[in-house]
Amino acid sequence: MKQYHSIQIASNARVSDKAYTLSFKIPGLAKSADPGQFVHIRLSPGSNHPLLRRPFSINDIRGDKVEILYEVKGSGTELLSQISPKDTLDVIGPLGKGFDIDLRKRYHLLVAGGMGIAPMGFLGRRLKSLKLKHELLYGCRSSSELIPSDIKICSISSDDGSCGKKGLVTSLLPDKLESCQNPVVYACGPWPMLKAVARICQNKNIPCQVSLESFMACGVGACQGCVVRSSDGSYISVCDKGPVFDSRLIDWDQDCVV
Ligand SMILES: Cc1cc2nc3c(=O)[nH]c(=O)nc-3n(C[C@H](O)[C@H](O)[C@H](O)COP(=O)(O)OP(=O)(O)OC[C@H]3O[C@@H](n4cnc5c(N)ncnc54)[C@H](O)[C@@H]3O)c2cc1C
Numbered sequence: 715m716k717q718y719h720s721i722q723i724a725s726n727a728r729v730s731d732k733a734y735t736l737s738f739k740i741p742g743l744a745k746s747a748d749p750g751q752f753v754h755i756r757l758s759p760g761s762n763h764p765l766l767r768r769p770f771s772i773n774d775i776r777g778d779k780v781e782i783l784y785e786v787k788g789s790g791t792e793l794l795s796q797i798s799p800k801d802t803l804d805v806i807g808p809l810g811k812g813f814d815i816d817l818r819k820r821y822h823l824l825v826a827g828g829m830g831i832a833p834m835g836f837l838g839r840r841l842k843s844l845k846l847k848h849e850l851l852y853g854c855r856s857s858s859e860l861i862p863s864d865i866k867i868c869s870i871s872s873d874d875g876s877c878g879k880k881g882l883v884t885s886l887l888p889d890k891l892e893s894c895q896n897p898v899v900y901a902c903g904p905w906p907m908l909k910a911v912a913r914i915c916q917n918k919n920i921p922c923q924v925s926l927e928s929f930m931a932c933g934v935g936a937c938q939g940c941v942v943r944s945s946d947g948s949y950i951s952v953c954d955k956g957p958v959f960d961s962r963l964i965d966w967d968q969d970c971v972v
């Protein structure tokens with residue numbers, strides 16, 4: 715159920731070169747949210763800049779505290795990084811459709827690239843509470859951007875070789891999938907990474923869910939600002955039909971959305 719909340723910040727702390735975690739208490743949201751859903755935040759209460767809310771995945775929920783993990787990219791996230799505990803923000807959520815956990819699968823592989831790690835903490839915690847075997851395959855640009863994670867990591871890659879194996883996280887995926895039985899893949903990261911993960915899984919006939927990014931305005935399915943082309947040629951809104959989709963539903967030949 716979508717709800718508006720005026721929330722007080724509990725903490726806003728730097729966790730890597732450009733990334734921060736921000737936490738706040740919303741008991742209702744904490745109880746009703748599912749992994750893969752997001753919150754839409756007005757970053758500047760009392761001012762019109764930036765005009766539009768910004769979407770952030772729910773990174774984790776601990777008790778009645780909700781946490782997001784964000785990277786400073788532009789003016790909105792720069793403002794967010796300056797927010798102090800006790801400041802208030804205007805949040806809508808939980809929004810969208812999250813990961814559909816398949817209880818019949820024996821192995822749940824989480825694949826994250828860069829800030830695609832953001833929804834994985836919450837997903838990992840949910841899989842753990844369901845006693846489902848899960849691991850994380852995690853790729854980043856460099857060790858300075860590596861975000862600490864509670865999830866058991868099976869392999870790490872980095873673009874510059876400063877941690878884990880040098881190269882793209884997708885290069886580790888085929889071998890990993892060969893070594894596990896009856897897997898399902900949940901992926902979040904940049905479009906080219908998701909496209910490669912979707913192709914690898916499709917070739918091996920392994921189910922795969924992807925969390926997509928798109929520019930958003932309303933966040934609730936009203937403006938069509940966030941649509942992507944689906945494999946049947948129709949357009950679907952990422953904010954309310956997603957952000958998590960079965961990878962076979964997406965037309966991966968369209969230009970990168972974000
Ligand atoms: C469903 C969803 C969940 C998201 N979850 C997270 C998250 O958990 N953590 C996180 O750090 N980011 C997340 N994002 C991306 C985040 O919303 C953008 O990085 C943010 O809106 C940038 O705002 P800004 O004002 O700082 O940047 P802007 O000044 O608006 O833009 C700066 C740069 O960021 C790029 N950018 C803007 N919007 C997006 C976007 N939606 N996706 C990717 N790049 C964008 C622009 O192309 C530009 O290069 C999510 C996006 C979506 C759609």
Ligand code: FES
Binds near residue numbers: 938939954
């Ligand atoms: S952001 Fe308006 S329909 Fe998705």
